[in-house]
Amino acid sequence: MEMYSRVIATGSALPKMRVTNDDLAARLRVDGIETSDEWIRTRTGILERRFADAQKGETTTSLAVAAARNALERSGLRAEEIDLIIVATTTPDMVFPSTAAHVQSAIGATGCAAFDVQAVCAGFIYALNAADAMLRAGPYRSAIVIGAEVMSRVLDFKDRSTCVLFGDGAGAVVLQSSSDPGVLAARMYADGRYDEKVLGLTARIDNGAVVGCPYINMDGRQVFKLAVEGLVNSANEVADLACVRTEDVALFVPHQANLRIMSMVAKKLGIPEERMVKTVSEHGNTSAASVPLALDRAVTSGMVKPGELVLLQAVGAGMAWGSALVRW
Structure with missing residues (x-):
């Protein structure tokens, strides 16, 4: 009998500290240039974010750990029934041991x-793809896949x-x-020609x-162009593999990086914007945590029903990107 993997529960965790655009604007009065809530909001769709x-x-x-416990409790499984933990992160607390090993111990x-995946903002899609393949192949039967980031540690506030x-x-x-299909199709991509000069942190x-720069460097225009092209193409590919149309997607959970990118991709895929999950205004870009945070919001608010198609996708440094099509 052919085996598949299904998402049976979601979970999330956010720091307590809310940082509004006005909070940042007050901090960003550098070199005579003033930043405002309007300047941030009109360019990104972001109103606030959380800082650890x-x-x-x-x-x-x-x-x-908090997100894993949240998801595990909702799943009805016991910790000892988990065969695999994958954590997608680009901001681990230490070089090693892995964040996944610490999660394993804590729960x-x-x-x-237990191991970590590093594909920056695309990390959760990479980790989900890996877990899906391992559960399909066996002997693994249950997995926790986590995206976790503390991006505030690597931001240059100038x-x-x-x-x-x-x-x-x-x-x-x-x-x-x-035995019932859940993850219908998932694909990962990368193009190393677009290296740290486009988006990177070289420390x-x-x-x-x-050694190197400990802050994020980004060419916003180039990232915007590559993001839209990569996300549209990858969505079409997983739809073809699953023998469905992107127009049939009931819930679109894109990487929450920039509202303009999200809306443009949805339009090109023929997905009405009301089917798109939007948490970027509250969370900002949480890198590998972006997609699972948005998915958990959709699940807990009742936005997705059993049997519906859910499209997950993300893009990040590398450049790396990917999509996954899931039957809920």
Whole structure:
């Protein structure tokens, strides 16, 4: 019997600190240039975001653990029934051990496979694809896939072109193997020609010192163009593989990076904007946490019904991008 994987539960976690556009504008009066709520909102659709407070114990790991526990509780599974934990993050709390290993320890899933995936904003799609393949192949039967980020640690608050975009948070899903199709098709892509000059963070640890730039660098115009093209093409491919039309998608959960990108992709795919989940105004771009956070919002608010088609997709540095088509 052919096996598939199904999403049986979602979960999320957000830091307590809300940072509004006005809060950032007050902080960004640099070199005589003033930033305003209107300047941020009209370019991005973002109104506020959450920032983690490490002094209060809010870290990438703590957010990932909270999201995993949330999803696990809703799934009805016990921690010892989990065979696989994959965490997508580009802002781990340490080089190693992995964030996934710390999540495993915290939730009591000792002994299962646990590893991290680094594909920046596309990380959750990569992690979901990997978990789906492993559950289909066996012997794994249940998995927690998490996207978790503390992007506020790598923002240059003298660069308004990047620091207004990002936020912190974590989202998670529980997958279970099933004879009924759940993840219908998923694909990952990358093009390394568009390297750190387009979007990157070049810092590394070398002999005890930080070498390179510890802040995000981005060419916004190039990212916008590549994002729209990549997301539209990947959505069409997974729809073809699943033998459905993008117009049949009941819920569109795009990467929450920029409202203009999201709306343009939806239009090109023939998906009415009212079917699109929008959390970017509240969360900003939470990188690998973006898609699972938005998905959890949709699930908990009743936006998706059993049997409906859900399109998930994200794009990030690498450049890396991907889509997944799920039957709920």
